Amino acid sequence: DAKTTQPNSMESNEEEPVHLPCNHSTISGTDYIHWYRQLPSQGPEYVIHGLTSNVNNRMASLAIAEDRKSSTLILHRATLRDAAVYYCILVGGGADGLTFGKGTHLIIQP
Amino acid sequence: GAGVSQSPSNKVTEKGKDVELRCDPISGHTALYWYRQRLGQGLEFLIYFQGNSAPDKSGLPSDRFSAERTGESVSTLTIQRTQQEDSAVYLCASSFGRNSNQPQHFGDGTRLSIL
Numbered sequence: 001d002a003k004t005t006q007p008n009s010m011e012s013n014e015e016e017p018v019h020l021p022c023n024h025s026t027i028s029g030t031d032y033i034h035w036y037r038q039l040p041s042q043g044p045e046y047v048i049h050g051l052t053s054n055v056n057n058r059m060a061s062l063a064i065a066e067d068r069k070s071s072t073l074i075l076h077r078a079t080l081r082d083a084a085v086y087y088c089i090l091v092g093g094g095a096d097g098l099t100f101g102k103g104t105h106l107i108i109q110p
Numbered sequence: 111g112a113g114v115s116q117s118p119s120n121k122v123t124e125k126g127k128d129v130e131l132r133c134d135p136i137s138g139h140t141a142l143y144w145y146r147q148r149l150g151q152g153l154e155f156l157i158y159f160q161g162n163s164a165p166d167k168s169g170l171p172s173d174r175f176s177a178e179r180t181g182e183s184v185s186t187l188t189i190q191r192t193q194q195e196d197s198a199v200y201l202c203a204s205s206f207g208r209n210s211n212q213p214q215h216f217g218d219g220t221r222l223s224i225l
Contacts, residue, residue: 032210043203043218044214097155097156097169098214099155
């Protein structure tokens, strides 16, 4: 799977929007962009995924650059429960197991 | 609805003993994955099952590790003659097939500690 680059950590205030960036300049045409998050002592939790178009679901929005070399996960109104490590992953065709990098540690201040 | 269920949630055992970990996937999910996560590390893929096809065992770290799955239901991961290096959280995930457009849904894992 192609590599992604994320900031090690980000901090935000409760009830404010959060924009988590991810760079994936070597993405191939068939790679989907997936986001997962992992809260302490829990398994990873699926957040959202997309291919080319922006995506919205009840948890978040995913904005994908036109050249697909970067994407941004948007949490519209952060809560303390959103404090977690967020992973941006490229998933290719015939995907094997997921490969998680170090992700972004999101800290939410009350 | 019910998510992926793993048991036990915690397991402490002595070096050299065998352990068996269980995973109940989401009903209807044909694909099932096992991962290992060492403290402070990312996920390490172990094995993958898809329906009745032969499993993809390419990630198993040694022949002490094995896994079984009956049809599209429960899976067990067995570690024989455990070593201290096997201490980790073992995670199971399931999905609607092996497809890059299908998200994986994870259980909360079994935390294995080898004394």
